[in-house]
Amino acid sequence: MLFRPDRRDFSLIGxxxxxxxxxxxxxxxxxxxxxxxxxxxxxxxxxxxxxGLAISVGRATELLLYTRExxxxxxxxxxxxxxxxxxxxxxxxxLLLSGHYASYLDAYFESMSGFATIGLTLANDLDHxxxxxxxWRHLMQFIGGQGIVVVVLTILASAGGRIGYLYTGEGRExxxxxNVIRTSxxxxxxxxxxxxxxxTLLWIAVIGAGLQPLTALYHGANLFMAxxxxxxxxxxxxxxxxxxxxxxxxxxxxxxxxxxxxFALHYQLWLGRRSELVxxxxxxxxxxxxxxxxxxxxxxxxxxxxxxxxxVMMRQGFFQVxxxxxxxGLATVPGRLYVTDWGVLAPAVLVTAMAFGGMAGSTAGGIxxxxxxxxxxxxxxxxxxxxxxxxxxxxTTFHSSTRKMLTENQLRAAATVLLLWLVLYFGGGxxxxxYGYELQLSLFESTAAASSGGLSVGLVRPALEWPLKVVYIxxxxxxxxxxxxxxxxxxYLLAIVRGRV
Amino acid sequence: MAHWSLPSVTRLRxxxxxxxxxGAVLGIASVALATVAVxxxxxxxxxxxTTIY
Numbered sequence: 001m002l003f004r005p006d007r008r009d010f011s012l013i014g015x016x017x018x019x020x021x022x023x024x025x026x027x028x029x030x031x032x033x034x035x036x037x038x039x040x041x042x043x044x045x046x047x048x049x050x051x052g053l054a055i056s057v058g059r060a061t062e063l064l065l066y067t068r069e070x071x072x073x074x075x076x077x078x079x080x081x082x083x084x085x086x087x088x089x090x091x092x093x094x095l096l097l098s099g100h101y102a103s104y105l106d107a108y109f110e111s112m113s114g115f116a117t118i119g120l121t122l123a124n125d126l127d128h129x130x131x132x133x134x135x136w137r138h139l140m141q142f143i144g145g146q147g148i149v150v151v152v153l154t155i156l157a158s159a160g161g162r163i164g165y166l167y168t169g170e171g172r173e174x175x176x177x178x179n180v181i182r183t184s185x186x187x188x189x190x191x192x193x194x195x196x197x198x199x200t201l202l203w204i205a206v207i208g209a210g211l212q213p214l215t216a217l218y219h220g221a222n223l224f225m226a227x228x229x230x231x232x233x234x235x236x237x238x239x240x241x242x243x244x245x246x247x248x249x250x251x252x253x254x255x256x257x258x259x260x261x262x263f264a265l266h267y268q269l270w271l272g273r274r275s276e277l278v279x280x281x282x283x284x285x286x287x288x289x290x291x292x293x294x295x296x297x298x299x300x301x302x303x304x305x306x307x308x309x310x311x312v313m314m315r316q317g318f319f320q321v322x323x324x325x326x327x328x329g330l331a332t333v334p335g336r337l338y339v340t341d342w343g344v345l346a347p348a349v350l351v352t353a354m355a356f357g358g359m360a361g362s363t364a365g366g367i368x369x370x371x372x373x374x375x376x377x378x379x380x381x382x383x384x385x386x387x388x389x390x391x392x393x394x395x396t397t398f399h400s401s402t403r404k405m406l407t408e409n410q411l412r413a414a415a416t417v418l419l420l421w422l423v424l425y426f427g428g429g430x431x432x433x434x435y436g437y438e439l440q441l442s443l444f445e446s447t448a449a450a451s452s453g454g455l456s457v458g459l460v461r462p463a464l465e466w467p468l469k470v471v472y473i474x475x476x477x478x479x480x481x482x483x484x485x486x487x488x489x490x491x492y493l494l495a496i497v498r499g500r501v
Numbered sequence: 502m503a504h505w506s507l508p509s510v511t512r513l514r515x516x517x518x519x520x521x522x523x524g525a526v527l528g529i530a531s532v533a534l535a536t537v538a539v540x541x542x543x544x545x546x547x548x549x550x551t552t553i554y
Contacts, residue, residue, distance in 0.1 A: 189521070189525075190525075190528070193522075193525045193529075194529070197529060253536050253540070254532055254533045254536040257532055257535065257536045258529070258532045261532060266528055269527060269528040269531040269532070270524035270525060270527060270528040271524065271527075272524070272527050274527075274531050274534075277531055277534075277535050283535065287535070287538075287539055290539055290543070291539065291542055291543065291546065294543045294546055294547075295546045295550070298546055298547055298550040298551075299550055299554075302550050302551060302553075302554035303554065307551075308551060308554070309551065310544070310547040310548045310550075310551045311547075313547045313550070313551060314540075314543060314544050314547040317543075317547070318540060318543050318547075321543075
């Protein structure tokens with residue numbers, strides 16, 4: 001059967017996308033308030049102009065395409081992808097008007113990097129950026145981390161139970177509670193309580209690092225959003241190294257870990273089921289891979305003589321491994337050192353850690369621990385089948401909230417998505433090679449963009465060739481939405497091109 | 502005349518367990534515990550590796 005969308009389908013997609021744009025415009029009023037408080041007049045005008053534009057376009061689209069019809073799966077997925085494509089168009093305007101970006105493409109790149117919680121930046125002179133603009137960069141991570149569409153629609157509370165399709169479209173596979181509204185409320189509760197505790201602890205740690213209390217509060221709030229939403233933006237160009245504080249790093253480590261935990265796991269832990277930490281397939285996979293990767297990284301760093309003291313190796317190496325594995329992208333060393341001082345093995349570990357990523361249904365990106373864990377279980381099951389007598393029945397189970405049986409369908413789905421991830425990582429890497437960059441650099445940056453890892457070896461900079469910027473933007477979006485929503489939007493676009501409308 | 506007395510420890514504990522903060526504290530403590538456990542294991546690895554090299 002041919003896919004033949006009609007005018008009603010496009011109206012429905014446009015209607016909900018309009019709501020999202022309206023919500024993004026309203027969100028821009030938060031940094032506008034800060035601009036008023038700090039007397040940043042030019043930035044205030046930029047935010048008001050951009051917010052006004054987003055609100056007007058969003059509201060006009062809603063009114064023009066008003067519909068009372070319900071969303072189907074394909075509508076939901078296409079709405080999510082279209083919203084993620086259009087929201088950065090408006091979110092980029094205050095960035096461009098701040099004068100810290102060389103072009104509109106650079107500002108769009110920054111917005112996509114923010115919403116998709118990547119952490120790669122094209123900002124010039126970040127250290128002197130107006131605080132309201134810098135807050136907007138971090139706020140985009142917070143909104144994107146929770147799920148830009150779900151955030152807007154739950155606040156506007158206008159899509160009711162139908163946001164289920166939008167929820168899945170943003171890479172959230174698991175409904176924690178019986179319905180999506182209750183699930184998103186729980187996600188909000190976790191985020192808000194963590195933000196209260198995390199910001200307070202970071203505020204104290206940053207004061208300890210020598211900053212004034214009000215400045216420290218601003219740094220603490222931004223650092224929290226960068227860590228818990230696994231975003232990786234920083235208020236300073238030297239990232240976390242700016243603070244030179246072991247306390248700041250110590251607070252950031254559990255916050256990044258919490259960001260990479262699935263909200264389903266948070267729910268279990270909040271119910272007091274601590275055994276989930278030991279038995280859950282994802283915590284086991286992440287804990288094991290962190291230990292293995294840190295061991296390889298330690299060997300690599302020791303062989304090159306970069307760090308010979310265990311304390312220094314632990315502080316620098318462990319922070320970088322956790323930052324990469326949780327796909328946060330905060331760094332305590334300048335990115336260029338990964339290639340000049342860290343040898344070959346250690347950067348390869350960081351690439352692998354970013355590629356693996358966090359847990360499914362968390363704010364982290366990457367292949368996800370669930371898929372890696374399932375595939376490993378599948379491999380072990382196949383080996384057992386070969387070794388045992390032919391008539392033996394091999395049953396493999398895994399634990400995720402409850403004990404479940406591993407099925408062929410789950411394995412096939414995990415393997416298919418794994419393959420897509422590898423194509424995304426290596427595809428971007430190959431395009432980097434085409435532009436003359438070394439394999440190590442282009443693969444590092446491509447993986448950082450696609451997995452939302454956000455660590456950088458310095459390839460992503462304002463002088464980067466514009467086609468590569470476009471490739472990285474596409475990788476960020478495809479990676480964050482985990483393919484399917486983007487494919488759905490492409491399906492609609494192809495139908496238009498082929499005249500099947 | 503209304504009689505007022507100090508709430509018992511049992512009642513306080515029951516009230517705390519019913520409060521939404523109870524779950525949050527448990528959840529956050531579990532995440533912190535997991536991070537510390539992995540960090541300690543990694544410290545041991547760092548010691549072994551630096552001793553060998």
